[in-house]
Amino acid sequence: MLVDHIQHLRDAVGATRRGRPFQIDAMVILPDHLHAIWTLPENDADFSTRWRLIKSRFSRAMDLRQPRGRSQRLKNERGIWKRRFWEHTIRDEADYATHMAIVGAIR
Structure with missing residues:
Protein backbone atom coordinates (compact mmCIF):
# COMPACT_ATOMS: atom_id res chain seq x y z
CA MET A 1 0.00 0.00 0.00
CA LEU A 2 2.82 2.43 0.83
CA VAL A 3 4.54 2.00 -2.53
CA ASP A 4 1.28 2.16 -4.47
CA HIS A 5 0.28 5.39 -2.72
CA ILE A 6 3.69 6.98 -2.26
CA GLN A 7 2.43 10.51 -2.95
CA HIS A 8 0.02 10.29 0.00
CA LEU A 9 2.94 9.21 2.16
CA ARG A 10 5.12 12.06 0.88
CA ASP A 11 2.32 14.53 1.59
CA ALA A 12 1.83 13.15 5.13
CA VAL A 13 5.55 13.34 5.88
CA GLY A 14 5.81 16.85 4.41
CA ALA A 15 2.87 18.19 6.41
CA THR A 16 4.27 16.66 9.57
CA ARG A 17 7.74 18.12 8.94
CA ARG A 18 6.24 21.59 8.49
CA GLY A 19 4.52 21.43 11.88
CA ARG A 20 7.13 19.39 13.77
CA PRO A 21 10.44 19.75 11.97
CA ILE A 29 9.76 2.54 1.69
CA LEU A 30 8.71 -1.08 1.27
CA PRO A 31 5.27 -2.31 0.20
CA ASP A 32 4.03 -2.92 3.76
CA ILE A 37 16.55 7.52 10.29
CA TRP A 38 15.67 11.01 11.46
CA THR A 39 17.51 13.86 13.12
CA LEU A 40 15.21 15.81 15.42
CA PRO A 41 15.85 19.34 16.68
CA GLU A 42 18.05 19.65 19.73
CA ASN A 43 16.22 18.86 23.00
CA ASP A 44 13.35 17.24 21.09
CA ALA A 45 12.98 13.46 21.19
CA ASP A 46 9.28 13.25 20.30
CA PHE A 47 9.36 10.53 17.66
CA SER A 48 5.95 9.25 18.73
CA THR A 49 3.94 12.35 17.87
CA ARG A 50 5.61 12.61 14.48
CA TRP A 51 4.84 8.99 13.64
CA ARG A 52 1.26 9.36 14.89
CA LEU A 53 0.75 12.40 12.65
CA ILE A 54 2.29 10.72 9.60
CA LYS A 55 0.22 7.58 10.09
CA SER A 56 -3.04 9.45 10.66
CA ARG A 57 -2.52 11.82 7.72
CA PHE A 58 -1.70 8.94 5.38
CA SER A 59 -4.69 6.94 6.61
CA ARG A 60 -7.09 9.87 6.17
CA ALA A 61 -5.76 10.50 2.64
CA MET A 62 -6.44 6.87 1.78
CA ASP A 63 -10.05 7.18 2.99
CA LEU A 64 -10.21 3.45 3.62
CA ARG A 65 -13.64 1.90 3.88
CA GLN A 66 -12.46 -1.46 5.21
CA PRO A 67 -14.27 -3.22 8.04
CA ARG A 68 -12.76 -2.57 11.46
CA GLY A 69 -13.00 -4.48 14.70
CA ARG A 70 -14.38 -2.98 17.89
CA SER A 71 -10.91 -2.22 19.27
CA GLN A 72 -9.91 -0.42 16.06
CA ARG A 73 -13.11 1.65 16.09
CA LEU A 74 -12.61 2.64 19.74
CA LYS A 75 -9.01 3.70 19.06
CA ASN A 76 -9.90 5.27 15.69
CA GLU A 77 -7.41 2.96 13.95
CA ARG A 78 -7.54 1.89 10.31
CA GLY A 79 -5.68 -1.40 10.56
CA ARG A 107 17.61 -0.68 -0.65
Whole structure:
Protein backbone atom coordinates (compact mmCIF):
# COMPACT_ATOMS: atom_id res chain seq x y z
CA MET A 1 0.00 0.00 0.00
CA LEU A 2 2.82 2.43 0.83
CA VAL A 3 4.54 2.00 -2.53
CA ASP A 4 1.28 2.16 -4.47
CA HIS A 5 0.28 5.39 -2.72
CA ILE A 6 3.69 6.98 -2.26
CA GLN A 7 2.43 10.51 -2.95
CA HIS A 8 0.02 10.29 0.00
CA LEU A 9 2.94 9.21 2.16
CA ARG A 10 5.12 12.06 0.88
CA ASP A 11 2.32 14.53 1.59
CA ALA A 12 1.83 13.15 5.13
CA VAL A 13 5.55 13.34 5.88
CA GLY A 14 5.81 16.85 4.41
CA ALA A 15 2.87 18.19 6.41
CA THR A 16 4.27 16.66 9.57
CA ARG A 17 7.74 18.12 8.94
CA ARG A 18 6.24 21.59 8.49
CA GLY A 19 4.52 21.43 11.88
CA ARG A 20 7.13 19.39 13.77
CA PRO A 21 10.44 19.75 11.97
CA PHE A 22 12.90 16.90 11.55
CA GLN A 23 15.56 15.94 9.05
CA ILE A 24 15.28 12.69 7.11
CA ASP A 25 18.76 11.17 6.99
CA ALA A 26 17.57 7.97 5.32
CA MET A 27 14.26 6.33 4.50
CA VAL A 28 13.37 3.11 2.75
CA ILE A 29 9.76 2.54 1.69
CA LEU A 30 8.71 -1.08 1.27
CA PRO A 31 5.27 -2.31 0.20
CA ASP A 32 4.03 -2.92 3.76
CA HIS A 33 6.36 -0.96 6.06
CA LEU A 34 9.16 1.58 6.12
CA HIS A 35 12.48 2.26 7.81
CA ALA A 36 13.68 5.77 8.62
CA ILE A 37 16.55 7.52 10.29
CA TRP A 38 15.67 11.01 11.46
CA THR A 39 17.51 13.86 13.12
CA LEU A 40 15.21 15.81 15.42
CA PRO A 41 15.85 19.34 16.68
CA GLU A 42 18.05 19.65 19.73
CA ASN A 43 16.22 18.86 23.00
CA ASP A 44 13.35 17.24 21.09
CA ALA A 45 12.98 13.46 21.19
CA ASP A 46 9.28 13.25 20.30
CA PHE A 47 9.36 10.53 17.66
CA SER A 48 5.95 9.25 18.73
CA THR A 49 3.94 12.35 17.87
CA ARG A 50 5.61 12.61 14.48
CA TRP A 51 4.84 8.99 13.64
CA ARG A 52 1.26 9.36 14.89
CA LEU A 53 0.75 12.40 12.65
CA ILE A 54 2.29 10.72 9.60
CA LYS A 55 0.22 7.58 10.09
CA SER A 56 -3.04 9.45 10.66
CA ARG A 57 -2.52 11.82 7.72
CA PHE A 58 -1.70 8.94 5.38
CA SER A 59 -4.69 6.94 6.61
CA ARG A 60 -7.09 9.87 6.17
CA ALA A 61 -5.76 10.50 2.64
CA MET A 62 -6.44 6.87 1.78
CA ASP A 63 -10.05 7.18 2.99
CA LEU A 64 -10.21 3.45 3.62
CA ARG A 65 -13.64 1.90 3.88
CA GLN A 66 -12.46 -1.46 5.21
CA PRO A 67 -14.27 -3.22 8.04
CA ARG A 68 -12.76 -2.57 11.46
CA GLY A 69 -13.00 -4.48 14.70
CA ARG A 70 -14.38 -2.98 17.89
CA SER A 71 -10.91 -2.22 19.27
CA GLN A 72 -9.91 -0.42 16.06
CA ARG A 73 -13.11 1.65 16.09
CA LEU A 74 -12.61 2.64 19.74
CA LYS A 75 -9.01 3.70 19.06
CA ASN A 76 -9.90 5.27 15.69
CA GLU A 77 -7.41 2.96 13.95
CA ARG A 78 -7.54 1.89 10.31
CA GLY A 79 -5.68 -1.40 10.56
CA ILE A 80 -3.03 -0.54 7.98
CA TRP A 81 -0.39 0.36 10.57
CA LYS A 82 1.11 -1.65 13.38
CA ARG A 83 0.21 -0.21 16.76
CA ARG A 84 3.84 0.06 17.76
CA PHE A 85 7.08 1.04 16.13
CA TRP A 86 10.68 0.38 16.97
CA GLU A 87 12.51 3.46 18.20
CA HIS A 88 16.25 3.71 18.77
CA THR A 89 18.17 6.83 19.70
CA ILE A 90 21.53 6.94 17.95
CA ARG A 91 24.29 6.93 20.57
CA ASP A 92 27.33 8.04 18.60
CA GLU A 93 28.91 8.24 15.13
CA ALA A 94 29.63 4.49 15.03
CA ASP A 95 25.99 3.68 15.87
CA TYR A 96 24.83 6.15 13.19
CA ALA A 97 27.12 4.54 10.61
CA THR A 98 25.86 1.07 11.52
CA HIS A 99 22.22 2.06 11.10
CA MET A 100 22.88 3.93 7.86
CA ALA A 101 24.57 0.79 6.52
CA ILE A 102 21.56 -1.33 7.49
CA VAL A 103 19.17 1.04 5.70
CA GLY A 104 21.52 1.06 2.71
CA ALA A 105 21.50 -2.74 2.61
CA ILE A 106 17.68 -2.79 2.51
CA ARG A 107 17.61 -0.68 -0.65
